[in-house]
Amino acid sequence: MQKNFELLATDRHSKARRGRLTSAHGVINTPAFMPVGTQGSVKGVSPRELRELNAQIILGNTYHLFVRPGLDVIKRFGGLHDFMNWSGPILTDSGGYQIFSLAKLRKITEDGVEFQNHIDGARAFISPEIAMEIQVLLGSDIAMALDECVPYPCEYDYAAQSTEMTTRWAKRCKEWKRRNGETAKRGLADSPIRPLADSFLFGIIQGATFEGLRKENAQAIVDLDFDGYAIGGVSVGEPEEEMMRAVEWAEPFLPENKPRYAMGLGTPPQLLELIARGMDMFDCVLPTRLARNGTAFTAAGTVNLKNAEFILDKNPIEENCTCEACREFSRGYIRHLIKAEEILGLRLITLHNLHFYLNLMNQARAEIGNGTFEQFRKAFVAGYKTRDAVTVE
């Protein structure tokens, strides 16, 4: 399939959009949620279960895969799709976010970033060009330009310099792809070989919490003409209003006919708020991570199934939910499994949570198509009780 993004509908009452992204490994209807497959596996579920959940695309973390199993292994298996037996689209991050949040002894220069990984401390160096090479080797359908993700809070001067460097890095990624687009092949070995030119490359907009930087950087990154645009430097511990502002400042600079990705976000109401602010794609570890702690998402908010109130509860996690966990098991049984540390417990909650997120996007797409997204968003946000325990990661 030729890579392509079509804008199918726009909401009259908000900036919400209904789109369709066509990649070499399949179609992604937007707004879309991408389950996170950090280490070549979406934690707790199998690729078959992801297919049954109708996940359209998953995310692979370049940094984690670079550290373990390492590129020689991925290369031997012809890329990430074949390695993990997932034949749908894969978005890979550039590795930047994790280098800045997990790795040790980072040394950032104009050239790139040197670091020691968090597993065995081995030294490595990643430049914009190397980040591209790695993502090509992973067989990425949507690759991300290497950026520096500054922490929250961040001094203005540092943010300003960093944002400018992120722009120069983005340009180098674009340039690398232009020069290698027809020769570099994504995936190897037994996989059908596809030229890099068939894959998407997204630029990432930084700028910390500063309006001027966010706007300047949005313009600068858009001027480089990427296949899509991401808002980065969010989900780094900032308050929700700062996160929303980062998106609102950048969004007016983004071309209508390109997909927009809000990185690492968010809670269910946040996703709807971000859709209303013109975002199309999301990834977040909340549905899988909270499941491992016994927390399930429902339309009324999160519930922790470890709570004693569920001991004798014969109801499913959520009434009328059509996921496997809710069709077949009770809250009382799942609570028992979590308390007894049986793996099936976190599997079932993970299935439910991913279904919840994917289904929320399903609904959002339908409501946008029907012109009823604003009512839907307002009703959902009003009905969803946010607890302190759920914070943006």
Add this chain to the structure above:
Amino acid sequence: MQKNFELLATDRHSKARRGRLTSAHGVINTPAFMPVGTQGSVKGVSPRELRELNAQIILGNTYHLFVRPGLDVIKRFGGLHDFMNWSGPILTDSGGYQIFSLAKLRKITEDGVEFQNHIDGARAFISPEIAMEIQVLLGSDIAMALDECVPYPCEYDYAAQSTEMTTRWAKRCKEWKRRNGETAKRGLADSPIRPLADSFLFGIIQGATFEGLRKENAQAIVDLDFDGYAIGGVSVGEPEEEMMRAVEWAEPFLPENKPRYAMGLGTPPQLLELIARGMDMFDCVLPTRLARNGTAFTAAGTVNLKNAEFILDKNPIEENCTCEACREFSRGYIRHLIKAEEILGLRLITLHNLHFYLNLMNQARAEIGNGTFEQFRKAFVAGYKTRDAVTVE
């Protein structure tokens, strides 16, 4: 279905038997392997996966379920079948084995055994009658009489006294069932209520490593006329030859028309050896427990997928295996998952190992039917390399 056991075929060259046990929740073709669902879950797999693996029957551990979630919870859900959403047959142990191996501060009297559980130290008392009541409440299709499982090694005098008490306890279980068979109902709440009389009650033969005790006890337990017979007090750390002898001493006393269950056993070659010695049913934690350590069963013996030799290995765990793990994933990928501590890794090895055990029983049944079991057993045992790491548990 009326409870029933039919002996369908006997091997001409060994004591191997092909049978069919009909229980209220379905038919079990023997020889049969029963995956162990210790805490209301066969570790690492879902009931749906067990059905797909063609597991005919699973085992539930009375002691574990008594301690957690506790009987009030099981009662509320109408029994173990509904609680865990498994509609096939369930065999429950009496709780004795775990009281003697896990619980603290045990005090054994003629009346029963008082103990503190290993989770929160709460005191409890189980008698033969209470063990029956609990198994009725669990909704067991095959219940076990309460026995004392003595450790290995064991003094003759203690073993002799204990074995006699086990006989008296067995008699009390039988008597309890006779008196309550038509009134006590298995399962409650929404489940179809079935009278206890529809379920099987197996007697357990003890006698430690002493020929005289084993033979006397086999005769004494058989004289009580149970629905089936189990060899207990094996899989307690004794050498393999002691285990085989315990079975060989008791077997000649067992009636042909009743099922025979070798408790807690064993490795794949041991299962075939036990079938050749007239055993019909087996349960063992090896396939699920070893999977969690990265160890997979193959016809050539066990392999530990953590080993570096598998890093670049694109082959399945076992060539020509039809399990989900082998159809869809490579050794190299599964090794990565285990090293990265991704849950999917142990799930896939668990699926493979359970498939291996269940398929071995499938083959054994077919070979007995074809009159070729002896050749099959010898060829399998010769080809299976036993490593020190795999010991009987």
